[in-house]
Amino acid sequence: MKQIPGNPYIVGNPIKTREMFFGREDDFYFVTRKIGVDKANQVIIFCGERRSGKTSILFQILSGKLGEHFLPILVDMQILAGLKSDMEFFRAILEAGCDQLKIPGLSFAEVEKRARDFTVQRILETFLSMLDSSKPGKVVLFLLDEYELLEAKIKEGSLSESVIHYLAGVLESKYRISFIFTGSTNLENRKVDFWKILLGKSIYRKISYLSQHDTERLITEPLLDYIDYPDDVIESIYRFTGGQPFYTQVICQNLVDLLIEEQRNDPGKQDLEKVVKDIIENPLPQMIYSWNSLGDWIKFALSSLAGKLESVKEWTDSSGVFQYLVKNKIALPFKRERLNVFLEEAYEKEFLQKTDAGGYSFRMDLYRRWIRKEHSVWKVIKEVNLEVKKARRAALSLVISIASILVVAAGLVFIIDPFNIRTTMGLVSDDGKLKDIRVVSNQPGIRVTMDGAITLTSEGQQDESSLKLPALAPGKHVFVFINTRTGEKLEQEVDIQPGVAEIPIHFTKEAGPATVQPIGMASLFLSTTPEGARILIDGVPYDATPKIISSIKIGAHRVVLERDGYKSASFSIDVNPGINERKTQLAAIYGSLILDVRPTAKIYLDGAYLVDTPYAQALKVQAGKHVILMVNESLGFKEEVRVVIRESEVTKIERILK
Template structure:
């Protein structure tokens, strides 16, 4: 059976092209060897189950390993007796030994002590947060915690290591404990050490999977260039890395197994952004359910506001836990990768009024005979749209919605052929660089708010520098001027060797 790229469920080395995660498994194995309890809490589709599967195979050669999936045990949390019996059945299956029944967590704890008296046993539990709001689950964690503390005091034996995997950080759960004098809250899992293994894929990691693919298909790929391009869009998010490769192999090149190009990766990214998958569905659902998270992302992506990374901020913590937010070198929060950023932009654009725009942004009006974009015409048409429809809007609305209106305006023009990606520059001028790829041509548009002539000159020089990076000799500047006496004008500048066309709205 030929291997393929996998984006659903666990990855199996003999069936799927896989990143070499052996070094990550080495790091986790050290934590187990040192008898630590820990939680692998990472976002959805971040390779947790695949990592647990490879870890299980590694540990099983030297320890007795019990592996469970709490997603399969939803009904078993309905009663303590049922949970304990199911847990005992799982133990029996993995150690191939009959064990007497337990009806309570206390009885279960005695069985665990007997089981681990002369054996080193490791417990792995996947999807552990599926029942995290269940009191029985919290009591179960409390039982494991008590056994761990007794072991450290040499009063009992218990599992050598316990590894819990899920999206949420189980360490933050609280267990309500009553006694005769008061009611207090204790964390049932404060015994866990921090899990700092980087489970994202580096450019080198990605290259190991591409090497596998190239060798098995007798292809000569420019592994380094392709790995960098995939990483540029994904920042190593495991699902996104595999999905891009899967689209190239199974959709773009299914009939012609030739060498991959950077353009193939870019086409795959465009198809991925139109994909219907659980990662994007969860992202939209979470934005719908949390207005505070939406507002946080809006301020970062549209308003260009700097927000300090503080994990004690519940919204920052939530965005980080879901895999949407990370810390940059300036200690500000940013969206974790370019693809999620584009999905969020598309969702925000969908909330703007596109009906009025339809009279202004008909695609055929902006395509030249050589199938390239007439970007000057696009910007001038947007200027007309803003003048005729938004000149009377209040400044606060325009400051908030202006850039999003332009992104919404340009989307149907490039749809089907091109794609764009954005880079927000956190600064006083609140700049955004928009790079549009259309039929092998690249266009760079910088949007910014008017802050006077000095800032304007700086903006021209900044755009010139960005054009140098992109290897282009022509760029575009879209300025939002909120002064009452502004003029809807356009200008052309020559900055050293760069031509810049500017539109003011």
């Protein structure tokens, strides 16, 4: 065999090339069958757990996997970070389309020129019309990765719900256009109403593990001419990963590194065992994250199952898990049938596989071995502060009853009601909020803003790569993370639930060598609510907030913060040696809008429904530029008007419809 030339396996990033992408042919066929030529416009939602390969599928579609009948446009959802309006969002995705399609004569400047009326609806229609003229019969296919980010921007107010209405509207147009979203769940499971308008046009596709055949191809084909894999090694890798593409890449990458280091090309089971043991002893951040994201009772069920299953070939049902707990004298505070619920939840999250008879085993044996070693049932009990009592089997019910009485008498913590788990884990404050959650970063220097209100920093701590958060209410929270060393900004929506102990973040921009602040200079961090205010310091402009000015003279400075629709804030600040910070709450300014449209019309403000006329009172509207849409379908009336609302002034629109 030849000497191995290098390691082709990719861990942590989407697969963009065809050489390292294997399988998923049924998923590509599903797309062409549902939204191909002569099919209706649709939204396809690829649902799956983290690291299941959803983004890699989008990159394969972008590279032409579906064939010449499709015009794919990949929307990098990172564009959402700095957007402040619906128009900016659609401008960004159409600019991406012009850049990626590279069709002669197609540019956003030309779209703007032909659109005449610069509205979202008009520029979308113009863009699609130009594509239809140059590429007749083709299906325009927008690819949006992690659609939940779009939901987060709407919730925080950077975008309006009209974005979803525009997407739904364009699906009803005469042009061939469809969308592929990726996310962790389907639209029906989202807890906001604005997705409902897309439900009738949405179809779902579960993205799960690779087949055994495609997993074996991923193992053997990248270095087919250099490594001769024995059948038992291939089979063992598949058993360890179950076909999960990310972990298959991890094991193969580590195995190839070992062979290159030892200048061999003959992997054996002992080599594979060495790689697996190293992963178990040094678990990947993704393993830790997935474990921490589980509820406490699911952790308990998985650790009990891992303790019961001593080998990869074993299966057991909830009765077998219960017997394992009895054998270890662990008294359950509920009937054993409840174990089925927790095991089923773990199955739904793809940790387990099951038989028709109700038998369970781990889908990835790597997880079974890791949980068995690092998260034994007694360790999990300790991790979640669950005080269970050792009990003799014959006296199990009696011990539970006595223990319940002792809880009341002695004030001890003992879990009686599994449905009240959040108030018994020792991680919940009296008001029901979750505490002891930490942000853990791969780089020191973290600044965190939670839900646009609370800002914390790790600067000055002994460990600047970790930051403890205040108690948080269960549910979804929007976090903005800033690396104070590099200025890199990440935005993430996190579902805070019992059992979440860490929020891992990964900054990609590396900090340069540490430097000593020049004499007489300091750092200044300016932030505003809302973000995006223009900064002037002593008359010198800087980028919009939040902004870290890493080198500013010590002493007094004059700061002015400006944002459309808000009163300018100006203040003096004394910059001291070290790190200085100033947070500013901007005050919105308003004008008045009077609408006299008769006999009646529906009024939309910037794409969002406002009111039906006639409406006698003046409406309070935030100052700035706005688009007013007036619609009376029965009279065939539709008119769009651009207005500028000025502070404390009245703007009036009058129409008599005939």
